[in-house]
Amino acid sequence: MAVIGIDLGTTNSCVSVYEAGDAKIIPNKEGRNTTPSIVAFTDKGEILVGDPAKRQAVTNPHKTIYSVKRIMGLMMNEEKAKEAHDKVTYEIVDKNGMSAVKVADKIYTPQEISAKILGKLKEDAESYLGSSVTDAVITVPAYFNDAQRKATKEAGTIAGLNVLRIINEPTASALAYGLDKKGDEKVLVYDLGGKLSA
Amino acid sequence: MSENIKDEEKNLNETVEVDEVEVDEKSENRDERDIEIEELQKKLKESEDKYVRVFSEFENYKKRLEKEKYQAIEYASEKFAKDLLPVLDNLQMAIQSAETTPDVDKLKEGVELTLKNFLSTLQKNGVESIDTEDGFDPNLHEAVMRVDSADAESGEIVQVLQSGYRLKERVLRATMVSVAN
Numbered sequence: 001m002a003v004i005g006i007d008l009g010t011t012n013s014c015v016s017v018y019e020a021g022d023a024k025i026i027p028n029k030e031g032r033n034t035t036p037s038i039v040a041f042t043d044k045g046e047i048l049v050g051d052p053a054k055r056q057a058v059t060n061p062h063k064t065i066y067s068v069k070r071i072m073g074l075m076m077n078e079e080k081a082k083e084a085h086d087k088v089t090y091e092i093v094d095k096n097g098m099s100a101v102k103v104a105d106k107i108y109t110p111q112e113i114s115a116k117i118l119g120k121l122k123e124d125a126e127s128y129l130g131s132s133v134t135d136a137v138i139t140v141p142a143y144f145n146d147a148q149r150k151a152t153k154e155a156g157t158i159a160g161l162n163v164l165r166i167i168n169e170p171t172a173s174a175l176a177y178g179l180d181k182k183g184d185e186k187v188l189v190y191d192l193g194g195k196l197s198a
Numbered sequence: 199m200s201e202n203i204k205d206e207e208k209n210l211n212e213t214v215e216v217d218e219v220e221v222d223e224k225s226e227n228r229d230e231r232d233i234e235i236e237e238l239q240k241k242l243k244e245s246e247d248k249y250v251r252v253f254s255e256f257e258n259y260k261k262r263l264e265k266e267k268y269q270a271i272e273y274a275s276e277k278f279a280k281d282l283l284p285v286l287d288n289l290q291m292a293i294q295s296a297e298t299t300p301d302v303d304k305l306k307e308g309v310e311l312t313l314k315n316f317l318s319t320l321q322k323n324g325v326e327s328i329d330t331e332d333g334f335d336p337n338l339h340e341a342v343m344r345v346d347s348a349d350a351e352s353g354e355i356v357q358v359l360q361s362g363y364r365l366k367e368r369v370l371r372a373t374m375v376s377v378a379n
Contacts, residue, residue: 059344
């Protein structure tokens with residue numbers, strides 16, 4: 001059974017599968033290679049993920065959760081969590097010391113929000129591959145600490161994925177290049193993030 | 199004495215015979231094993247041959263598929279482009295006629311007809327404009343700003359800023375709208 005590779009990004013996410021010796025990016029059902037890492041809760045009680053969530057962000061700023069990766073696995077008292085709290089349009093609250101988001105009186109952990117994104121990527125992969133998918137590898141930034149990595153794995157579990165491994169984003173790039181299959185050579189990996197600095 | 203010798207000889211002979219029988223059994227065993235090994239080696243070689251053949255076939259198939267895919271992508275627009283040529287002709291004719299007879303009404307009429315023609319060509323190729331009649335739908339519409347409005351309910355469309363289109367089930371471009379506060 002196929003194992004999918006997921007780049008769970010701050011701004012966009014992407015899913016791929018190793019097929020016939022190459023990593024193939026799986027287009028989402030909207031036909032795009034990347035899916036905005038945005039989850040929205042509408043007044044009608046719908047949960048939107050990806051492009052539709054992005055398109056209604058202006059109308060629904062308090063219930064549209066973007067860049068949740070910024071607070072993934074962070075304690076509320078950590079500097080980065082405070083920074084995110086001041087910047088985003090939705091509410092970041094304390095849940096047992098951990099950062100979480102509050103949407104219309106309901107508290108969601110960053111893991112639960114990320115699980116919605118992972119769930120959509122899983123669905124898109126399943127419809128592309130024509131079979132169910134459970135095993136996945138998820139990438140995280142090289143600077144992620146243990147708590148952040150654990151939280152990412154948990155998000156996968158909530159989405160119904162069996163997370164085989166959490167790997168560093170630059171490592172994934174090197175593997176996709178085929179570093180493990182070529183002879184001795186030096187390869188420089190650049191990580192050009194799309195994260196908004198604002 | 200002589201009997202003893204004979205007995206010993208007999209014994210010796212028997213031992214030799216026994217030995218010979220044992221040797222025979224051993225060589226028979228070896229033959230069987232050899233045959234088995236040969237058979238297995240043959241099978242392994244066959245499997246290896248098969249693997250190499252299937253693998254190279256697969257590699258070729260992959261390459262051919264890739265080539266076909268790129269060709270398909272390159273010429274995917276062929277039919278669409280051909281369908282658009284009459285629209286191009288009509289626009290060129292409109293400019294030509296405007297140069298000789300500067301009748302704005304007639305020009306407008308001609309351009310309107312061309313537009314109609316253009317839209318039906320788009321439709322024929324699966325491109326349809328997205329309507330906003332059923333209210334704001336983030337699957338089809340993109341809210342770019344919020345405005346105060348006396349008529350529209352909060353979160354509903356006030357104005358269409360740019361038309362949106364879809365190609366079959368996919369959104370080519372979401373309709374850009376402003377929504378009520």
